[in-house]
Amino acid sequence: MRAYLLRLARWETLLVLLLGGSIWVGASRSSGFLTSFNLSAASSDMMERAIIALPLTLVIVSGEIDISIASTLGLASAVLGTLVLGGVPLGAAIFVTLLVGALCGLLNGLLIARLGLPSLVVTLGTLALYRGLAYVVLGQDSASAFPSWFTSFGFNTIPGTLVPWTALVFAGLAVAVYVLLHHSVLGRRLYAIGNNAEAARFSGVHIARIKIFLFILTATVSALAGVILTARFSSARADNGLGWEIDIVTAVLLGGVSIFGGRGTIFGVVLGLMLIGSLRSGLSLADVTGEIQSIVIGSLLICSVLGTNIAQRVRQRALSRRLTAQLATVGREVEAAGS
Amino acid sequence: MLDERAAGIAAPRPPRLASWLGVVARYRAVGLVLALVLLGFGVSIETTRFLALGNLENILRSVSILAIVAVGQTLVVLTRNIDLSVGSSIGLVAFISADTLKHHPGIGVGAVVVLGLAIGAGLGIINGLLVVVGEVPAIVATLGTLYVYRGVDFLLASGKEVDASDVPQRFLNLTTTHFLGLPIPVLFALAITTIAFYLLRSTVPGRELYAIGSNPDAAGLVGIRTGRLVFAAFLICGLLCGLAGVLWSSLYGTVGASAATGFELQVVAAVVVGGVNIFGGSGSVIGVLLAAIFFGTIDNALAILNISAFWLQAITGAAILAAVALDAFVALRIRIALRTGRRR
Numbered sequence: 001m002r003a004y005l006l007r008l009a010r011w012e013t014l015l016v017l018l019l020g021g022s023i024w025v026g027a028s029r030s031s032g033f034l035t036s037f038n039l040s041a042a043s044s045d046m047m048e049r050a051i052i053a054l055p056l057t058l059v060i061v062s063g064e065i066d067i068s069i070a071s072t073l074g075l076a077s078a079v080l081g082t083l084v085l086g087g088v089p090l091g092a093a094i095f096v097t098l099l100v101g102a103l104c105g106l107l108n109g110l111l112i113a114r115l116g117l118p119s120l121v122v123t124l125g126t127l128a129l130y131r132g133l134a135y136v137v138l139g140q141d142s143a144s145a146f147p148s149w150f151t152s153f154g155f156n157t158i159p160g161t162l163v164p165w166t167a168l169v170f171a172g173l174a175v176a177v178y179v180l181l182h183h184s185v186l187g188r189r190l191y192a193i194g195n196n197a198e199a200a201r202f203s204g205v206h207i208a209r210i211k212i213f214l215f216i217l218t219a220t221v222s223a224l225a226g227v228i229l230t231a232r233f234s235s236a237r238a239d240n241g242l243g244w245e246i247d248i249v250t251a252v253l254l255g256g257v258s259i260f261g262g263r264g265t266i267f268g269v270v271l272g273l274m275l276i277g278s279l280r281s282g283l284s285l286a287d288v289t290g291e292i293q294s295i296v297i298g299s300l301l302i303c304s305v306l307g308t309n310i311a312q313r314v315r316q317r318a319l320s321r322r323l324t325a326q327l328a329t330v331g332r333e334v335e336a337a338g339s
Numbered sequence: 340m341l342d343e344r345a346a347g348i349a350a351p352r353p354p355r356l357a358s359w360l361g362v363v364a365r366y367r368a369v370g371l372v373l374a375l376v377l378l379g380f381g382v383s384i385e386t387t388r389f390l391a392l393g394n395l396e397n398i399l400r401s402v403s404i405l406a407i408v409a410v411g412q413t414l415v416v417l418t419r420n421i422d423l424s425v426g427s428s429i430g431l432v433a434f435i436s437a438d439t440l441k442h443h444p445g446i447g448v449g450a451v452v453v454l455g456l457a458i459g460a461g462l463g464i465i466n467g468l469l470v471v472v473g474e475v476p477a478i479v480a481t482l483g484t485l486y487v488y489r490g491v492d493f494l495l496a497s498g499k500e501v502d503a504s505d506v507p508q509r510f511l512n513l514t515t516t517h518f519l520g521l522p523i524p525v526l527f528a529l530a531i532t533t534i535a536f537y538l539l540r541s542t543v544p545g546r547e548l549y550a551i552g553s554n555p556d557a558a559g560l561v562g563i564r565t566g567r568l569v570f571a572a573f574l575i576c577g578l579l580c581g582l583a584g585v586l587w588s589s590l591y592g593t594v595g596a597s598a599a600t601g602f603e604l605q606v607v608a609a610v611v612v613g614g615v616n617i618f619g620g621s622g623s624v625i626g627v628l629l630a631a632i633f634f635g636t637i638d639n640a641l642a643i644l645n646i647s648a649f650w651l652q653a654i655t656g657a658a659i660l661a662a663v664a665l666d667a668f669v670a671l672r673i674r675i676a677l678r679t680g681r682r683r
Contacts, residue, residue, distance in 0.1 A: 117666075125660040125663070129656025136647070136653060260476065294487070298487035302487075306469075
């Protein structure tokens with residue numbers, strides 16, 4: 001029973017409870033909360049950030065961070081807009097945009113994994129660099145001459161359902177990242193790197209190669225999110241997704257991923273995303289503006305770490321108590337055998 | 340023969356990067372001054388307006404707020420922590436001080452400064468408590484307070500902003516008045532940098548900050564009260580944000596709830612380009628001051644040369660990358676120099 005309770009005392013359990021609570025409060029305060037329209041609108045509003053949060057989880061589990069994600073999204077949007085304005089067919093333009101994203105990730109990865117520079121500083125630099133390049137490419141204009149099939153992908157739902165098309169992208173990616181992190185050799189290696197990079201290196205893990213792959217993956221997915229956002233807004237702008245890096249990192253940490261790496265699950269991150277989405281939607285319906293919602297999100301982020309800290313201390317104390325009890329029993333047995 | 344044996348037992352000498360390039364690479368201040376001189380020279384060829392006294396004063400005035408906060412951030416980063424909430428703290432204090440003067444125009448400027456300092460200190464104390472007592476990693480704790488402080492700012496402002504015409508002229512004069520030939524914010528920045536330089540270089544708590552950043556566990560083992568000092572670093576950083584917030588609202592006059600949004604990135608950029616190791620333990624406020632001036636000068640030069648301000652962000656990013664890459668290069672050279680020194 002005790003062991004069972006201890007297993008339940010996980011961050012994900014608390015997230016489920018918080019999520020249920022926020023949905024219950026939202027539904028009881030506003031009749032519009034649980035309508036399919038609101039759920040559909042709330043989820044498509046979160047979708048780009050949710051998509052980026054998935055590969056970012058892998059980066060953070062491996063003990064690094066990437067805060068250039070939102071700038072990569074902006075650069076992708078600007079590149080896509082410029083190419084389409086220049087008459088490049090949309091398919092080719094999207095391909096080039098994703099390629100630009102991959103190159104952004106390659107630069108991050110090379111500087112971090114090959115030169116051994118701290119990822120916080122490198123991606124702070126590329127945060128400014130990529131956003132600056134986005135403005136240099138597209139300026140303050142916006143490009144909106146997109147074919148209708150492209151823009152309808154951004155805000156239409158799958159026929160017959162209320163599921164936005166973009167949710168399909170998220171679901172596919174979530175499954176892929178889940179399998180990668182929890183059911184593959186690479187996933188186990190990510191935890192190993194995040195827990196003890198030195199030990200992982202001595203066990204023959206190619207840390208640099210894996211990290212470069214992670215940064216390329218994250219930036220490419222960010223560029224994909226830029227394409228999706230451009231479709232949803234029917235407009236490519238250099239300032240698309242400005243400041244979103246903080247939202248996305250918050251969602252990942254709220255999902256129970258340790259900022260120091262080595263701990264966290266995709267399930268938790270998905271729950272964290274749903275919690276943020278439901279809170280923001282509920283507060284919006286209660287006429288609370290986005291900036292004031294931040295008070296709730298920020299407090300939740302701080303409490304999430306305070307909570308895991310306390311949970312860990314409790315669990316460690318229980319563990320050490322059990323160990324001392326076992327040692328005492330063993331000691332008594334040895335004494336009894338000796339006498 | 341004798342020489343060889345003497346060399347063999349000698350302790351490894353400090354690395355010597357003989358070329359002038361090596362000197363530039365090893366001392367960030369030298370490199371930054373060189374970059375500033377080159378930049379100034381290049382811009383002056385294009386236009387004489389750059390070196391005009393009024394323009395230089397403009398640069399210094401806008402740089403001083405960045406420099407004041409960057410000094411506070413330096414103290415925090417030296418201890419292997421970071422304060423991402425500085426932009427929100429400045430914005431909150433800027434709005435409260437402007438709003439207070441709007442509703443109580445009779446209050447003295449000095450009282451507003453004290454109020455700003457008190458609020459800033461309070462915000463710093465919250466950060467410090469979360470990090471030291473709550474054991475929340477600084478990057479997470481201050482990311483959270485970045486949100487919360489900004490949210491409180493918007494809650495207080497509730498959509499309104501304070502206009503320059505709403506506050507007394509003597510408050511706006513705070514940043515334009517000259518004293519000893521320099522605008523007051525510049526004097527503040529110089530005084531704070533000088534005090535921080537002295538504290539970090541020549542006092543026990545200052546040296547202990549470096550010790551904490553180099554190796555927090557070892558610092559605790561040799562009896563340094565790491566918790567107290569980290570708390571103090573956050574407190575002082577908050578205090579300086581408070582001062583910067585008051586100066587901000589005096590300098591720009593019109594203050595809304597979104598003042599200084601994203602300013603934390605410029606501050607961290609100045610600290611890193613100024614040569615402070617993001618993992619703590621090394622760096623000097625002189626480099627940070629020069630880096631702040633460097634960014635202010637680029638900003639101004641782009642405006643004067645009529646180059647789109649969009650380039651500023653790209654250049655800032657490239658400067659950060661160049662600075663950290665240079666650090667890595669120098670560290671590598673020093674390691675190689677040490678190794679060859681030993682072999683000899």
